[in-house]
Amino acid sequence: MSSPKTHKEWERELLELEDFIAKAREAARKEAEPKSREALEAKIEDLEKGRDKFIDVMYSNLGPWEKVLIARAEKRPYTLDYVQALFSEYVELQGDRRGFADNAIIGGPALFNGQPVMVVGHQKGRNIQERQFRNFGMAKPEGYRKAIRLFDMAERFRMPVISFVDTPAADPGVESESRGISEAIAAAIMKMFELTVPTVAVVIGEGGSGGAIGIAASNRVLMLENSVYSVIPPEGCAAILWRMPERGPDASKALKLTAASALEYGLIDEILPEPKGGAHRSPVETFATVKEAIEKHLGALQKLSPEVVKTDRYDKYRGMGRFEIAEG
Amino acid sequence: MNTKAPANSEAFLQCINCKKILFSIDFEQNLRVCNYCGHHHRLSAATRIAWTFDEDTFEELDTELRSGNPLEFPDYVDKLHAAEAKTKRFDSVVSGRAKLEEMPVSVAVADFNFMGGSMGSVAGEKITRTLERAADEQTPAIIFCASGGARMQEGLLSLMQMAKTTAAAQRCAEAGVPYIAVFTDPTMAGVLASYASIADVIVAEPRALVGFAGTRVSKQAGVSKVPDDFQTAEFCLKHGMIDRIVPRKEMRDTLASLVRTLGGHALSAYAANGGKK
Numbered sequence: 308m309s310s311p312k313t314h315k316e317w318e319r320e321l322l323e324l325e326d327f328i329a330k331a332r333e334a335a336r337k338e339a340e341p342k343s344r345e346a347l348e349a350k351i352e353d354l355e356k357g358r359d360k361f362i363d364v365m366y367s368n369l370g371p372w373e374k375v376l377i378a379r380a381e382k383r384p385y386t387l388d389y390v391q392a393l394f395s396e397y398v399e400l401q402g403d404r405r406g407f408a409d410n411a412i413i414g415g416p417a418l419f420n421g422q423p424v425m426v427v428g429h430q431k432g433r434n435i436q437e438r439q440f441r442n443f444g445m446a447k448p449e450g451y452r453k454a455i456r457l458f459d460m461a462e463r464f465r466m467p468v469i470s471f472v473d474t475p476a477a478d479p480g481v482e483s484e485s486r487g488i489s490e491a492i493a494a495a496i497m498k499m500f501e502l503t504v505p506t507v508a509v510v511i512g513e514g515g516s517g518g519a520i521g522i523a524a525s526n527r528v529l530m531l532e533n534s535v536y537s538v539i540p541p542e543g544c545a546a547i548l549w550r551m552p553e554r555g556p557d558a559s560k561a562l563k564l565t566a567a568s569a570l571e572y573g574l575i576d577e578i579l580p581e582p583k584g585g586a587h588r589s590p591v592e593t594f595a596t597v598k599e600a601i602e603k604h605l606g607a608l609q610k611l612s613p614e615v616v617k618t619d620r621y622d623k624y625r626g627m628g629r630f631e632i633a634e635g
Numbered sequence: 636m637n638t639k640a641p642a643n644s645e646a647f648l649q650c651i652n653c654k655k656i657l658f659s660i661d662f663e664q665n666l667r668v669c670n671y672c673g674h675h676h677r678l679s680a681a682t683r684i685a686w687t688f689d690e691d692t693f694e695e696l697d698t699e700l701r702s703g704n705p706l707e708f709p710d711y712v713d714k715l716h717a718a719e720a721k722t723k724r725f726d727s728v729v730s731g732r733a734k735l736e737e738m739p740v741s742v743a744v745a746d747f748n749f750m751g752g753s754m755g756s757v758a759g760e761k762i763t764r765t766l767e768r769a770a771d772e773q774t775p776a777i778i779f780c781a782s783g784g785a786r787m788q789e790g791l792l793s794l795m796q797m798a799k800t801t802a803a804a805q806r807c808a809e810a811g812v813p814y815i816a817v818f819t820d821p822t823m824a825g826v827l828a829s830y831a832s833i834a835d836v837i838v839a840e841p842r843a844l845v846g847f848a849g850t851r852v853s854k855q856a857g858v859s860k861v862p863d864d865f866q867t868a869e870f871c872l873k874h875g876m877i878d879r880i881v882p883r884k885e886m887r888d889t890l891a892s893l894v895r896t897l898g899g900h901a902l903s904a905y906a907a908n909g910g911k912k
């Protein structure tokens with residue numbers, strides 16, 4: 308059996324079942340005869356129980372490839388959904404002040420529980436036009452240069468930085484190379500290490516390699532349960548290893564790109580549980596979880612002095628890596 | 636026709652770029668740069684060190700570091716063993732202290748022969764230590780880059796080396812110690828998008844491949860039309876991403892001038908400290 312390639316494909320049976328339940332409910336609503344309606348409603352209840360069980364089974368013991376599909380799901384809440392749910396008075400700021408504007412990284416100041424913070428995040432699109440406008444969540448150099456501006460402002464005005472990470476990768480095109488995509492990412496990472504204000508990053512979907520770390524070198528890094536964080540997309544890894552991009556599912560196992568692995572290797576601080584069936588099944592519940600986690604970590608970081616906030620971050624990354632020490 | 640092609644004998648070899656046959660003696664004297672087309676052939680870390688720094692001044696450090704297989708990634712151990720056998724090294728980066736025209740420098744040199752110079756935990760640790768030593772001891776840092784990018788086989792651990800090494804470069808900047816990066820063929824992806832690109836000064840060898848996305852990645856992303864000089868040192872120079880292109884035979888002098896000028900202040904502090912921190 309070949310692996311599904313999209314979340315929609317993987318959830319197909321579930322979606323068909325839900326479609327059927329919706330139709331049955333519509334029929335019940337139209338049914339004038341009370342006895343028949345009751346019978347229909349009872350049937351619907353059974354179907355819904357079946358659906359819940361179906362979701363339970365599908366979403367328990369998810370493999371890495373399923374998580375890749377869920378992390379990429381179109382229905383999954385995106386950065387701007389979190390911004391709307393978790394912050395007030397958000398004002399989006401644009402432009403790198405060097406001649407270019409990017410729509411795959413967004414950000415600006417906002418209030419979090421009444422406290423000023425700087426929000427930065429990757430933004431994907433849900434339909435064709437939106438996706439093109441957001442360049443599929445793949446930021447160009449100007450996106451990272453805008454982020455640097457926002458980081459600078461955060462430092463100047465003593466605002467903690469909250470990043471939302473959700474990108475397949477940074478933009479790999481000719482334009483991006485000409486304008487120095489590598490330098491832009493490196494400079495953004497470097498800027499994050501200069502900050503003395505607390506920084507918290509939440510991986511909400513795809514943590515795609517350099518494009519992700521460019522805005523995620525934070526004091527605390529949290530990952531939603533079904534998000535992924537990887538040095539290379541599994542398809543790219545499969546292309547290099549076996550010259551077969553279609554073996555992405557195999558590569559996703561080898562890459563250990565799940566939140567559980569990231570925590571095990573000491574690379575993130577906490578896994579945020581998702582509602583049964585994934586973040587998109589109950590965004591409200593997801594927002595509440597994320598909000599509570601940010602409150603907790605921000606609260607702890609704000610007890611530290613600015614200098615300690617900075618060294619805490621350095622020490623955290625300084626300790627990352629696994630190697631052996633030879634004797635003698 | 637002679638079955639023994641001259642390219643295979645010891646006295647001759649063939650330029651990998653223009654395919655012309657070169658005398659080995661001339662080629663070595665010319666620092667492995669082709670006399671005809673000027674192509675700069677790749678160097679091992681040992682050769683690079685010998686041809687750049689003062690004779691017998693290189694003190695290798697961090698030699699106790701060895702790659703494990705933290706992810707139990709398929710075939711990684713075999714690849715490491717093969718690379719070890721090929722290079723007589725334990726990883727892609729060689730690090731330590733050296734002198735350049737008698738000035739102390741903190742040095743790291745990548746070797747492309749070791750798994751494409753890729754950066755995993757060990758390479759990241761060595762680069763980090765090199766930059767930390769520079770900051771702590773007030774000795775300018777010189778890093779020769781040669782890498783295909785982050786080492787896939789160590790997954791997210793490799794990605795985090797980008798943050799770790801960049802943080803160390805930031806510390807160097809804060810300590811007022813210059814850091815010079817030399818892009819050699821190739822300097823790519825995760826290495827380019829981290830410590831390599833934020834050096835105070837970046838020089839590159841002529842025609843070195845320098846870019847963010849590997850060709851396979853670009854192909855998958857549907858990037859088709861590219862300029863002829865795309866992802867070369869010359870392309871980077873034209874677009875303002877590097878300071879200079881420096882031919883191999885001028886590299887030592889250029890680096891020494893940069894260390895003497897930019898590193899003048901740091902080196903006075905080094906001397907005032909009696910040569911050590």
Ligand SMILES: [Zn+2]
Pocket residue numbers: 650651652653654655669670671672673674
């Ligand atoms: Zn040639």
